[in-house]
Amino acid sequence: MSATSAIPVHEGDDELIIVREFRAPRSLVFRAWSDAEMLPRWFCPEGCDLPFQRFDPRVGGTYRVCMRGKESGTEWWVQGEFLEIVPDERIVFTHVWDDVAR
Template identity: 45%
Template sequence: MATTSNATRAAGDRELTINRLFKAPRDLVFRAWTEEEHLAHWPGPKGFTATPDKFDCRTGGFFRTCLHAPDGGDHWVQGTYLEVSPPERLVFTHAWEDGSGRPGPQTVVTVTLREEAGQTRMHFHQALFESRASRDGHEGGWNESFDRLAAWLAEAQS
């Protein structure tokens, strides 16, 4: 019988995995993640808008985006692309900025896309969060973003 150490369980508590099936070809889903003109349409929870500030989507490239909340607040996120492998895999760091523009705790996001009968299966993984509460907050935000991505993909194909 396999056992799990406390360290492994604790790490699992600070990881987020989301799987989604999008009714869109893999190439379009990958472009939605990696082309600036697409990123203005779907990132952020419902009611948010996104404005890319810096965008260099290549391995080693940097990004910085502002998510504008419906209440008027701005939330800046930045990161570095660790791997860009079209059209199947994207790995990048993710860190929210504080009010002075300094990055906070960093996580690593891995997006893997697999073609399934003309649709795209997305496996999303983000780790390691500082706490379960941080992970849970991101889970809600990412799921709302992915709902918006699904709607945008449908619109982009019509």
């Protein structure tokens, strides 16, 4: 899965829409974002892992995950809610960082 383009579009103060195109089947890209076993394989930068507190990828479901530095132990927690899911097409979710890295 490699991106062929990335177009960030800022929509007001509270909304960011990012559109990415990948040379991969839609089903694989969708799974990469919605499968708790696949997400940590690509989402984190090198040297970090991604433990989940909860991950429920369905409309109304929520997630809370931590990007954690393997050597430093520094943790960056994020949480949100899945607002729209169209299999193999779209995932819309909120993304709110906790206040301070620990």
